[in-house]
Amino acid sequence: MTVSVHTLPSHDGFRMPAEWEPHTGCWMLWPERRDNWRMGAYPAQHAFAQVAKAISDFEPLSMAVSANAYEAARELLDPRIRLVEMSSNDSWIRDCGPTFVVNEAGEVRGIDWKFNAWGGLVDGLYFPWDRDDQVGEKVLELERSIRYAPEFVLEGGSIDVDGDGTLLTTEQCLLGPDRNPDLTRADIEKVLMDYLAIKKIIWLGEGVYLDETKGHVDNLCRFVLPAEVVLTWTDDVDDPQYAISRDALARLEKSVDARGRKIIVHKLHQPSPICISEEEAAGVDRVRGTLPRKAGDRLAASYVNFYIANDAVIVPNFDDPNDKPAMEKLARIFQGRRIVPVPAREILLGGGNIHCVTQQEPAGRVKSAVPTSPQSSDMRRSTC
Numbered sequence: 001m002t003v004s005v006h007t008l009p010s011h012d013g014f015r016m017p018a019e020w021e022p023h024t025g026c027w028m029l030w031p032e033r034r035d036n037w038r039m040g041a042y043p044a045q046h047a048f049a050q051v052a053k054a055i056s057d058f059e060p061l062s063m064a065v066s067a068n069a070y071e072a073a074r075e076l077l078d079p080r081i082r083l084v085e086m087s088s089n090d091s092w093i094r095d096c097g098p099t100f101v102v103n104e105a106g107e108v109r110g111i112d113w114k115f116n117a118w119g120g121l122v123d124g125l126y127f128p129w130d131r132d133d134q135v136g137e138k139v140l141e142l143e144r145s146i147r148y149a150p151e152f153v154l155e156g157g158s159i160d161v162d163g164d165g166t167l168l169t170t171e172q173c174l175l176g177p178d179r180n181p182d183l184t185r186a187d188i189e190k191v192l193m194d195y196l197a198i199k200k201i202i203w204l205g206e207g208v209y210l211d212e213t214k215g216h217v218d219n220l221c222r223f224v225l226p227a228e229v230v231l232t233w234t235d236d237v238d239d240p241q242y243a244i245s246r247d248a249l250a251r252l253e254k255s256v257d258a259r260g261r262k263i264i265v266h267k268l269h270q271p272s273p274i275c276i277s278e279e280e281a282a283g284v285d286r287v288r289g290t291l292p293r294k295a296g297d298r299l300a301a302s303y304v305n306f307y308i309a310n311d312a313v314i315v316p317n318f319d320d321p322n323d324k325p326a327m328e329k330l331a332r333i334f335q336g337r338r339i340v341p342v343p344a345r346e347i348l349l350g351g352g353n354i355h356c357v358t359q360q361e362p363a364g365r366v367k368s369a370v371p372t373s374p375q376s377s378d379m380r381r382s383t384c
Helices: 039-056 070-076 132-142 185-196 240-253 278-282 323-333 345-349
Strands: 002-005 023-029 061-065 082-085 099-102 108-111 166-170 200-204 221-225 228-233 264-269 307-309 312-317 338-343 359-362 379-382
Touching: 002 132, 023 039, 023 307, 039 061, 039 070, 039 307, 039 312, 039 338, 039 345, 061 070, 061 132, 070 082, 099 185, 099 359, 108 132, 166 185, 166 221, 185 200, 200 240, 228 240, 228 323, 240 264, 264 323, 307 359, 312 323, 323 338
Parallel strands: 023 061, 061 082, 166 200, 228 264, 312 338
Antiparallel strands: 002 379, 023 359, 099 108, 221 228, 307 312
């Protein structure tokens, strides 16, 4: 039974930690949609299994899977991985799952944002998304975490934090007309500050070229340490990504974080442009209401879409000449962590990458406790 409170996390002493802070585990959702993943999702399932195996070498991993796919997933996944039966519409848990927050006492709670498939009825990527919108609550119930549930559309991939009060996002995504159209920039900033204990927001412009999430920052620019970021980059002035990354760099160089520190930027050169092949496009079922996969469409490939696990960084690789330099640069940045490359083209074909299909649960020293009176009148209980 999920316990929901109607207070604000920041007022309760909670903050969103940086991804490099210790985890108690990681969550993923098993891919199954034939209208998004080619060949009945089997190649994607093997790719997800590789990502899950890589992460489970460093921290516990839970994979949520539908009843129909449970047995097949159990056979394919490493036996250390916990399987949880859960319905969903697709497998992007970074965006439909909860955002965990922590306090100084070591308590962990979760924020269950509204999810509308990256645009709802305006320009969402699939319909319906009702089961995805329930994933956050279900995960929090399984973890027995107290739940905050604002009436605010937000995907986890649209924000990145340093744990010190600074948040990165893009204007393209959070200020677009398809998430929270009735809210101003100031309104949105207040929600982020209230729920994540943010003191400073760094607004970048657009996300990676042709990213179908319409501007998620986790594919463009990520914190790697307080006041340090990696930024996806290209030196090709004819590539549309060049202007986007140049604009982001200019904004970052003029910015300071919540503690007044100037931002150090590490450029991470993108892979060569990756496009959907005829064979790959033909393997995806076409269904009305779902974004079609067309041969020749360029994919939003980026090495920035990595997952920071305990003692490791799980990084997408594309069998591209830029793979090795990217791994070497990340190894210099993340000293003390193992850099683990994982083939990720099959995940990219579905519209995202490793960070998009993972959600970390930060380590806490105590479980969330059910609030007692007089707070108890300000909560409701619901089942998933």
